[in-house]
Amino acid sequence: MAEAALKLSGLEVPTARELPQNIEAEQALLGAILINNDAFDCVAEFLKPNHFFEPLHGHLFEVMGNLVRSNKIANPITLKTFFPVAMDIAGFSAGQYLARLAAEATTIVNAPDYGRTIYDLAVRRELIKVAEDMLSAAFDAAVDCSSQDQIQQAEQLLYEIAETGRYGGGFETFDAALDNAVERAAQAYQSDGKLSGLPTGLLDLDARMGGLQPTDLIVIAGRPGMGKTSLATNIAFNVASAYDPAQHLGDVSGPATGGIVAFFSLEMSSEQLATRVLSEQAEVPSSSMRRGDIGEGEFGKLLEYRQRMRRLPLFIDQTGAISIAQLAARARRLKRRRGLHLIIVDYIQLMQGRSQRAAQNRVQEITEITTGLKALAKELNVPVIALSQLSRGVENREEKRPQLSDLRESGSIEQDADVVMFVYREEYYLRNKEPKPGTEEHATWEREIQDARGKAEVIIAKQRHGPTGTVAMSFQGEFTRFFDLARQSD
Structure with missing residues (x-):
């Protein structure tokens, strides 16, 4: 029957x-x-x-x-x-x-x-x-x-x-490795900006890093409110908007200046992410967009920029608590179907490991996640940007600038990452320390906050193939936008 x-x-x-x-x-x-x-x-x-x-x-x-x-x-x-x-x-x-x-x-x-x-x-x-x-x-x-x-x-x-039993890989000759190294140097030489990797669109940051290098795991960390998600969305938009299919098909000489981006947003919805990008480009405050507190002219700008960005090769996965296995499978599928040149994960602490045993130990689970992200970067030959939270220890000391030891479950993150960057804004902390008005301390505070207004620091605390140091940036909070200090003066 x-x-x-x-x-x-x-x-x-x-x-x-x-x-x-x-x-x-x-x-x-x-x-x-x-x-x-x-x-x-x-x-x-x-x-x-x-x-x-x-x-x-x-x-x-x-x-x-x-x-x-x-x-x-x-x-x-x-x-x-x-x-x-x-x-x-x-x-x-x-x-x-x-x-x-x-x-x-x-x-x-x-x-x-x-x-x-x-x-x-x-x-x-x-x-x-x-x-x-x-x-x-x-x-x-x-x-x-x-x-x-x-x-x-x-x-x-x-x-x-x-994943089991692949029969690719193995040893390669040193001659082949030398060819790859010279080819990477040739790409940097041919590039107008002398970059061997994928440009972030932020000139000062690119100058310090040489662009986003394929196979690199790049960790952007910061306390809540510092703007690490804003920096990631800025980079995602810059890379996607500079994408030229002809460059990746080999029709144009020199290194590619843009690419297809996969953004795994575990914290924000795709609509919230799109609102940030739209706010940044149209220069309409995202808070006003959410409240509907915008005029006819501003709404017209939103429609105009929406039309411009419709074909942007930026793909968003808003699955919450996604596992490293699911993320890897979806990234592979996107690369096979559309192509893929950059992966962004927001953020590591919201991901899940693959095994139940690892889930019982958070440090072990984070180790599994960061190891998996690094392996995925090497497998797909693309840079992976992973955002990370910092521990509360930053708030308990006088010097608020983050250090590598402030990374949550820092052992595996610091070890597996090729680049670790911290986002720091002095203005954020100064606003929370306002003295009583009319006092001498308040006058000093006003001078300090005036000097810090609209400024941010991207602290490169670790970089396997380049120097560490601090890159001064400008930050517009109402538009969640980072850009170079030189551009601000222009």
């Missing part, structure tokens, strides 16, 4: 089919290893015993690996002792089967190809298993299990398949 109902609804129950496998490839690889143990090193980096369809072949591969790693010879004679004498394998004893595998193998040249075939078929079997689990879960879902939960679980399973 159930199958008939499914057919009436247009759905068909999948019929049982044979799982993808290639026994001959497994036998050929094992035979190649038996005649020359060097063949094992050709596939050991990506091939595991569980990738074999035939359990006996997987066990053989495991025993061979143990022998080779122990600097012992793996051949039919040494392997024979690991199997029962009375063992029957399709009419052959263990010794006879091993001898036949070795006799039918002629060369180890094709061993990597056999290994990749076995691995790819194992991945396909895993995908089939995931699909079957998804089908069963969809049919027999619990009452309290939402469809979104099932989608996230499926994404997690697919992510784990993609």
Whole structure:
């Protein structure tokens, strides 16, 4: 009855089919290893015993690996002792089967190809298993299990398949590494601003950092109210607005000046983020936009800038408490479909780790997150900007300028980050320390706050490939906008 109902609804129950496998490839690889143990090193980096369809072949591969790693010879004679004498394998004893595998193998040249075939078929079997689990879960879902939960679980399973057993990577020659280093220097030489990385649009900051370097994890940290999200949105807009598809297709010489941006906003909604960018560009205070306290002219400017920015390659994911696995999967998907040149995460402390064990220890969970972000930057070859909160210890001392030790769970963040920047505004703290009006202290305070008004500091406390120091910036709080001090004087 159930199958008939499914057919009436247009759905068909999948019929049982044979799982993808290639026994001959497994036998050929094992035979190649038996005649020359060097063949094992050709596939050991990506091939595991569980990738074999035939359990006996997987066990053989495991025993061979143990022998080779122990600097012992793996051949039919040494392997024979690991199997029962009375063992029957399709009419052959263990010794006879091993001898036949070795006799039918002629060369180890094709061993990597056999290994990749076995691995790819194992991945396909895993995908089939995931699909079957998804089908069963969809049919027999619990009452309290939402469809979104099932989608996230499926994404997690697919992510784990993609992450395990990649057979890329490995060693590269120093000659190739030198070529890459010279190419990066050539990009900086060809750039008008002498930048080797992606420009932030803030000239003084770019001069100190050389732009945002691919594979770098860049941490922007600060206490609440300092403007770290504003700095991140400013950079996101500058990079996205400078994007020229022709540069990334190779039609224009020299380094790219813009790119496609993925902004993971765990704290603010996409609408709030868009309001900030619109306020910054149209120069209409965001607070006035929220209250509707704007005139006809200002509203016209908002409509004008909305039209200008409609095609901006800035993609926002507003999922709260997103896990590092979900973030990585979505970043990969965006790069595959649209392209990707910069990732921004706001902010680290709102993310979740992948494992339940890590979730029980916050420091361990942050370590997993920062390690995952750094790995993602290297994998996708893009800079990753991650925002971070600072501990309350800043508020308890006289000197409010942040230090590396002020980072929450600072060990992993400081260790994994290539660049650590702090956003600091003296004006913010001075406003909270106003003395009694009419006193001498109040007159001094007025002079200090006048000098600090509209100014900010971006303190580069760590930079693997460049100098540390402080970059003076201007900050317009009503428009949540950072820009260079030189531009303010102009």
